[in-house]
Amino acid sequence: MNWALILDVLSWIFILVGGGGVVVGALGLVRFPDFYTRLHAAGVTDTAGAELIIIGLIFQSPHWLVTVKLLLIGAFLGLTSPVATHAVAHAAWMVGFRPLTGEDLTYDTDGE
Amino acid sequence: MGAPRNMFAVATAAILVAMVLALIRAFAGPSLYDRVLAGNSFGTKTVLLLGAMGFLMGRPDFLDIALLYALINFAATIAILHFFSYKKATMGELAETAAPTAATLGSPATLGSPATAPVSAPAPGPSGEDGGAT
Numbered sequence: 715m716n717w718a719l720i721l722d723v724l725s726w727i728f729i730l731v732g733g734g735g736v737v738v739g740a741l742g743l744v745r746f747p748d749f750y751t752r753l754h755a756a757g758v759t760d761t762a763g764a765e766l767i768i769i770g771l772i773f774q775s776p777h778w779l780v781t782v783k784l785l786l787i788g789a790f791l792g793l794t795s796p797v798a799t800h801a802v803a804h805a806a807w808m809v810g811f812r813p814l815t816g817e818d819l820t821y822d823t824d825g826e
Numbered sequence: 827m828g829a830p831r832n833m834f835a836v837a838t839a840a841i842l843v844a845m846v847l848a849l850i851r852a853f854a855g856p857s858l859y860d861r862v863l864a865g866n867s868f869g870t871k872t873v874l875l876l877g878a879m880g881f882l883m884g885r886p887d888f889l890d891i892a893l894l895y896a897l898i899n900f901a902a903t904i905a906i907l908h909f910f911s912y913k914k915a916t917m918g919e920l921a922e923t924a925a926p927t928a929a930t931l932g933s934p935a936t937l938g939s940p941a942t943a944p945v946s947a948p949a950p951g952p953s954g955e956d957g958g959a960t
Contacts, residue, residue: 722833729833733840736871740847743867749860752851756867767837767874771881774833783889787877787896791870794900798866805907806859 725773732766735759749806750813757799764791834882841875862906869899 739759746752768788775781845868852864873896880888 726833729837733837736844736874737840737847740844740867740871743851743864744847749857749863752860753863756848756863760867760870764870764874767841768877770833770837771877774881776886780886780889783886783893784877787873787889787893790893790896790900791873794896795870798900798903799863801904801907802859802863802866805862805911806857808911809859811857811859 721773725770728766728770728773732763732768732770734763735766736763739763748814749811750803753799753803753806757796760799761792761795764788764795834878837878838875838882841871841878845871845875858910862903862910865906866899866903869895869902873899 736759739755742755742759743752746755765788768784768791772781772784772788775784848864848868848871852861852868855861855864873892876888876892876895877886880886880892
Protein backbone atom coordinates (compact mmCIF):
# COMPACT_ATOMS: atom_id res chain seq x y z
CA MET A 715 0.00 0.00 0.00
CA ASN A 716 1.22 3.35 -1.00
CA TRP A 717 0.99 6.17 1.53
CA ALA A 718 0.07 8.76 -1.12
CA LEU A 719 -2.69 6.47 -2.38
CA ILE A 720 -4.24 6.29 1.09
CA LEU A 721 -4.12 10.05 1.35
CA ASP A 722 -5.72 10.41 -2.08
CA VAL A 723 -8.56 8.05 -1.18
CA LEU A 724 -9.18 9.84 2.13
CA SER A 725 -9.14 13.20 0.36
CA TRP A 726 -11.58 11.95 -2.29
CA ILE A 727 -13.98 10.67 0.36
CA PHE A 728 -13.95 13.86 2.40
CA ILE A 729 -14.22 16.15 -0.63
CA LEU A 730 -17.05 14.16 -2.20
CA VAL A 731 -19.06 14.06 1.01
CA GLY A 732 -18.39 17.72 1.76
CA GLY A 733 -19.14 18.91 -1.77
CA GLY A 734 -22.34 16.88 -1.86
CA GLY A 735 -23.36 18.36 1.47
CA VAL A 736 -22.70 21.89 0.26
CA VAL A 737 -24.72 21.36 -2.93
CA VAL A 738 -27.62 19.72 -1.05
CA GLY A 739 -27.63 22.57 1.46
CA ALA A 740 -27.75 25.14 -1.32
CA LEU A 741 -30.65 23.23 -2.91
CA GLY A 742 -32.43 23.38 0.44
CA LEU A 743 -31.69 27.09 0.63
CA VAL A 744 -33.51 27.52 -2.66
CA ARG A 745 -36.33 25.01 -2.28
CA PHE A 746 -37.49 25.12 1.33
CA PRO A 747 -40.76 26.93 2.03
CA ASP A 748 -39.90 29.00 5.08
CA PHE A 749 -37.17 31.28 6.34
CA TYR A 750 -36.36 29.09 9.33
CA THR A 751 -36.17 25.91 7.26
CA ARG A 752 -33.85 27.69 4.84
CA LEU A 753 -31.81 28.79 7.85
CA HIS A 754 -31.55 25.20 9.01
CA ALA A 755 -30.49 23.93 5.59
CA ALA A 756 -27.91 26.64 4.97
CA GLY A 757 -26.48 26.76 8.48
CA VAL A 758 -25.99 23.06 9.07
CA THR A 759 -24.66 22.16 5.65
CA ASP A 760 -22.39 25.17 5.41
CA THR A 761 -20.69 24.27 8.67
CA ALA A 762 -20.42 20.53 7.99
CA GLY A 763 -19.60 20.78 4.29
CA ALA A 764 -16.97 23.46 4.81
CA GLU A 765 -15.25 21.45 7.53
CA LEU A 766 -15.30 18.27 5.42
CA ILE A 767 -13.88 20.00 2.34
CA ILE A 768 -11.15 21.63 4.42
CA ILE A 769 -10.24 18.27 5.99
CA GLY A 770 -10.10 16.81 2.49
CA LEU A 771 -7.75 19.60 1.43
CA ILE A 772 -5.54 19.04 4.49
CA PHE A 773 -4.71 15.54 3.25
CA GLN A 774 -3.24 17.08 0.08
CA SER A 775 -1.29 19.92 1.63
CA PRO A 776 2.29 20.07 0.33
CA HIS A 777 3.75 21.95 3.27
CA TRP A 778 3.16 22.17 6.99
CA LEU A 779 2.40 25.88 6.76
CA VAL A 780 -0.46 25.16 4.36
CA THR A 781 -1.80 22.67 6.89
CA VAL A 782 -1.67 25.29 9.62
CA LYS A 783 -3.53 27.80 7.43
CA LEU A 784 -6.21 25.24 6.58
CA LEU A 785 -6.59 24.36 10.25
CA LEU A 786 -6.98 28.05 11.07
CA ILE A 787 -9.63 28.49 8.37
CA GLY A 788 -11.46 25.39 9.57
CA ALA A 789 -11.40 26.49 13.19
CA PHE A 790 -12.59 29.96 12.32
CA LEU A 791 -15.39 28.76 10.06
CA GLY A 792 -16.46 26.23 12.67
CA LEU A 793 -16.65 28.96 15.27
CA THR A 794 -18.24 31.76 13.26
CA SER A 795 -20.70 29.99 10.99
CA PRO A 796 -23.04 28.84 13.82
CA VAL A 797 -22.69 32.26 15.43
CA ALA A 798 -23.70 34.02 12.21
CA THR A 799 -26.62 31.63 11.72
CA HIS A 800 -27.78 32.27 15.26
CA ALA A 801 -27.46 36.02 14.74
CA VAL A 802 -29.63 35.92 11.62
CA ALA A 803 -32.24 33.76 13.36
CA HIS A 804 -32.25 36.02 16.42
CA ALA A 805 -32.65 39.17 14.32
CA ALA A 806 -35.52 37.65 12.33
CA TRP A 807 -37.24 36.45 15.51
CA MET A 808 -36.94 39.84 17.18
CA VAL A 809 -38.47 41.58 14.19
CA GLY A 810 -41.47 39.26 14.26
CA PHE A 811 -40.85 36.41 11.86
CA ARG A 812 -42.49 33.19 12.97
CA PRO A 813 -41.93 29.72 11.55
CA LEU A 814 -44.52 27.83 9.59
CA THR A 815 -46.31 25.38 11.84
CA GLY A 816 -49.03 22.79 11.62
CA GLU A 817 -49.81 20.11 9.11
CA ASP A 818 -50.54 22.42 6.20
CA LEU A 819 -47.57 24.71 6.91
CA THR A 820 -49.39 27.94 7.49
CA TYR A 821 -48.49 30.86 9.69
CA ASP A 822 -49.77 30.47 13.22
CA THR A 823 -52.46 33.12 13.08
CA ASP A 824 -54.69 31.59 15.76
CA GLY A 825 -52.30 31.92 18.60
CA GLU A 826 -53.33 28.49 19.86
CA MET B 827 -6.63 5.42 -8.61
CA GLY B 828 -7.71 8.69 -10.01
CA ALA B 829 -5.52 11.45 -11.17
CA PRO B 830 -4.33 13.42 -8.19
CA ARG B 831 -5.68 16.78 -9.29
CA ASN B 832 -9.25 15.78 -10.11
CA MET B 833 -10.54 16.06 -6.57
CA PHE B 834 -9.94 19.79 -6.50
CA ALA B 835 -11.83 20.20 -9.77
CA VAL B 836 -14.75 18.25 -8.29
CA ALA B 837 -14.72 20.39 -5.17
CA THR B 838 -14.55 23.57 -7.25
CA ALA B 839 -17.48 22.49 -9.41
CA ALA B 840 -19.62 21.57 -6.40
CA ILE B 841 -18.85 24.89 -4.68
CA LEU B 842 -19.64 26.85 -7.85
CA VAL B 843 -23.02 25.12 -8.22
CA ALA B 844 -23.80 25.86 -4.58
CA MET B 845 -22.77 29.50 -5.07
CA VAL B 846 -25.15 29.85 -8.01
CA LEU B 847 -28.00 28.42 -5.91
CA ALA B 848 -27.16 30.78 -3.04
CA LEU B 849 -27.21 33.70 -5.46
CA ILE B 850 -30.66 32.64 -6.67
CA ARG B 851 -31.92 32.77 -3.08
CA ALA B 852 -30.14 36.07 -2.48
CA PHE B 853 -31.89 37.68 -5.43
CA ALA B 854 -35.28 36.02 -5.04
CA GLY B 855 -35.45 35.98 -1.26
CA PRO B 856 -38.74 37.46 -0.15
CA SER B 857 -37.40 39.03 3.03
CA LEU B 858 -34.26 40.82 4.10
CA TYR B 859 -33.12 37.96 6.29
CA ASP B 860 -33.26 35.48 3.46
CA ARG B 861 -30.89 37.74 1.58
CA VAL B 862 -28.57 38.13 4.58
CA LEU B 863 -28.53 34.36 5.09
CA ALA B 864 -27.82 33.74 1.41
CA GLY B 865 -25.07 36.33 1.46
CA ASN B 866 -23.45 34.72 4.47
CA SER B 867 -23.67 31.32 2.82
CA PHE B 868 -22.20 32.77 -0.36
CA GLY B 869 -19.27 34.17 1.62
CA THR B 870 -18.58 30.84 3.29
CA LYS B 871 -18.59 29.17 -0.11
CA THR B 872 -16.24 31.86 -1.38
CA VAL B 873 -13.74 30.90 1.33
CA LEU B 874 -13.99 27.27 0.26
CA LEU B 875 -13.67 28.23 -3.40
CA LEU B 876 -10.49 30.21 -2.72
CA GLY B 877 -8.95 27.23 -0.95
CA ALA B 878 -9.99 24.67 -3.55
CA MET B 879 -8.92 26.81 -6.50
CA GLY B 880 -5.62 27.52 -4.82
CA PHE B 881 -4.98 23.80 -4.66
CA LEU B 882 -6.32 23.32 -8.19
CA MET B 883 -3.89 25.84 -9.64
CA GLY B 884 -1.01 24.53 -7.56
CA ARG B 885 -0.73 27.75 -5.60
CA PRO B 886 -1.95 27.23 -2.02
CA ASP B 887 -0.89 30.78 -1.20
CA PHE B 888 -4.51 31.73 -1.84
CA LEU B 889 -5.25 30.39 1.64
CA ASP B 890 -4.12 33.69 3.12
CA ILE B 891 -6.85 35.44 1.15
CA ALA B 892 -9.32 32.76 2.18
CA LEU B 893 -8.48 33.24 5.86
CA LEU B 894 -8.89 37.00 5.55
CA TYR B 895 -12.16 36.57 3.69
CA ALA B 896 -13.52 34.33 6.44
CA LEU B 897 -12.81 37.05 8.99
CA ILE B 898 -14.37 39.79 6.82
CA ASN B 899 -17.43 37.68 6.00
CA PHE B 900 -18.32 37.10 9.64
CA ALA B 901 -17.81 40.74 10.57
CA ALA B 902 -19.86 41.87 7.56
CA THR B 903 -22.79 39.62 8.45
CA ILE B 904 -22.91 40.91 12.02
CA ALA B 905 -22.53 44.49 10.79
CA ILE B 906 -25.36 44.16 8.25
CA LEU B 907 -27.67 42.65 10.87
CA HIS B 908 -26.81 45.41 13.32
CA PHE B 909 -27.35 48.06 10.65
CA PHE B 910 -30.79 46.77 9.69
CA SER B 911 -31.88 46.38 13.29
CA TYR B 912 -32.85 50.05 13.13
CA LYS B 913 -35.15 49.41 10.18
CA LYS B 914 -37.85 47.31 11.73
CA ALA B 915 -40.76 49.36 10.45
CA THR B 916 -40.33 48.32 6.85
CA MET B 917 -40.15 44.62 7.64
CA GLY B 918 -43.84 43.99 7.18
CA GLU B 919 -43.22 41.46 4.46
CA LEU B 920 -43.75 38.37 6.58
CA ALA B 921 -46.26 36.63 4.42
CA GLU B 922 -47.17 37.34 0.86
CA THR B 923 -49.66 39.99 1.95
CA ALA B 924 -47.62 43.16 1.85
CA ALA B 925 -50.68 45.37 2.05
CA PRO B 926 -50.50 46.82 5.58
CA THR B 927 -46.90 47.94 5.33
CA ALA B 928 -47.89 51.45 4.39
CA ALA B 929 -49.99 51.66 7.54
CA THR B 930 -47.18 50.43 9.76
CA LEU B 931 -44.60 52.77 8.29
CA GLY B 932 -45.79 55.64 10.41
CA SER B 933 -45.67 53.91 13.76
CA PRO B 934 -42.56 51.83 14.35
CA ALA B 935 -43.99 50.32 17.51
CA THR B 936 -46.32 47.96 15.66
CA LEU B 937 -43.82 45.58 14.28
CA GLY B 938 -44.51 43.37 11.36
CA SER B 939 -48.03 44.09 10.17
CA PRO B 940 -50.43 42.69 12.77
CA ALA B 941 -52.72 41.27 10.11
CA THR B 942 -50.11 38.70 9.17
CA ALA B 943 -48.19 38.20 12.39
CA PRO B 944 -50.44 38.51 15.41
CA VAL B 945 -48.09 36.56 17.63
CA SER B 946 -45.20 38.98 17.66
CA ALA B 947 -44.64 38.25 21.31
CA PRO B 948 -41.10 39.50 22.06
CA ALA B 949 -41.60 42.77 20.22
CA PRO B 950 -39.41 45.34 21.95
CA GLY B 951 -41.85 48.13 21.27
CA PRO B 952 -42.86 50.02 24.38
CA SER B 953 -46.48 50.35 23.30
CA GLY B 954 -48.90 48.83 20.85
CA GLU B 955 -48.05 45.36 21.95
CA ASP B 956 -51.55 43.86 22.01
CA GLY B 957 -52.10 44.38 18.33
CA GLY B 958 -53.02 40.91 17.22
CA ALA B 959 -53.61 38.85 20.31
CA THR B 960 -57.34 39.11 19.68
